[in-house]
Amino acid sequence: MSRKKKDRKTNTQGFYDRIADVHNVALKINGYRASVAKYLRSLKLDLKPDSLVLDAGSGTGIVTLGFQDAGYPVKKTIAYDLSHKSLKVARSEFEKDKRANADSISTVQGNVLVLPFADAAFDLVITCGVLEYVPLDDGLRELARVLKPGGRLVFIPVKPSLVGSVLEFLYKFRIHPIENVRRISQQYFNIVGVHKFPLKEPIAWSKNVYLLERKGGTE
Numbered sequence: 001m002s003r004k005k006k007d008r009k010t011n012t013q014g015f016y017d018r019i020a021d022v023h024n025v026a027l028k029i030n031g032y033r034a035s036v037a038k039y040l041r042s043l044k045l046d047l048k049p050d051s052l053v054l055d056a057g058s059g060t061g062i063v064t065l066g067f068q069d070a071g072y073p074v075k076k077t078i079a080y081d082l083s084h085k086s087l088k089v090a091r092s093e094f095e096k097d098k099r100a101n102a103d104s105i106s107t108v109q110g111n112v113l114v115l116p117f118a119d120a121a122f123d124l125v126i127t128c129g130v131l132e133y134v135p136l137d138d139g140l141r142e143l144a145r146v147l148k149p150g151g152r153l154v155f156i157p158v159k160p161s162l163v164g165s166v167l168e169f170l171y172k173f174r175i176h177p178i179e180n181v182r183r184i185s186q187q188y189f190n191i192v193g194v195h196k197f198p199l200k201e202p203i204a205w206s207k208n209v210y211l212l213e214r215k216g217g218t219e
């Protein structure tokens with residue numbers, strides 16, 4: 001890996017290690033968890049008690065908790081992130097939360113570009129505000145690799161918007177243009193739907209959801 005690439009990775013990890021506590025408080029008050037839970041519940045996903053779920057770039061676990069709130073009876077959810085400190089905060093949130101089944105959630109540290117999981121290991125992958133840190137093609141290809149054919153990717157990128165631009169500056173990432181999101185998604189997935197959150201929910205100010213289905217299933 002080139003020195004520049006390595007430094008960039010280390011910088012992102014160090015940045016989130018430093019801001020994990022504050023970032024977690026901000027996420028707790030902005031209602032993302034409830035918005036994600038409501039959306040996921042509305043999908044009526046075909047998940048079973050032996051299903052495996054990955055939250056790729058889970059940060060402090062807000063989206064993982066949103067998934068838990070949605071009430072799907074899965075075997076295991078992996079909260080995966082580059083930042084050790086974010087995962088430590090996430091673990092503590094999972095343990096404290098009365099609605100969550102902390103025993104069913106594992107935290108794993110690593111880079112979303114090199115997931116330490118077998119091909120087709122997961123029934124569902126969720127990723128929110130993470131692929132902005134990596135080349136989109138590399139990120140989506142790796143997420144597609146670990147999804148079962150026909151499995152769903154709930155892809156929640158930052159959308160080009162005023163709030164998105166502020167977040168881009170604060171959190172040091174790059175928003176992917178919508179044309180790229182659509183074009184590159186279609187290399188590995190069918191686009192099943194695009195969801196716009198209601199504007200009264202703060203998540204709507206910076207995010208839409210692309211519901212993607214891994215190609216190779218029964219079409």
Ligand SMILES: C[S@@+](CC[C@H](N)C(=O)[O-])C[C@H]1O[C@@H](n2cnc3c(N)ncnc32)[C@H](O)[C@@H]1O
Pocket residue numbers: 012013016027056057058059060061062063080081082083086110111112113127128129130133134171
């Ligand atoms: C804006 S936060 C989003 C966290 C969480 N998904 C949420 O919506 O609250 C971005 C997260 O992506 C993680 N991240 C950035 N680059 C990553 C990479 N290459 N591999 C894994 N995680 C990464 C950061 O550590 C951080 O926790």
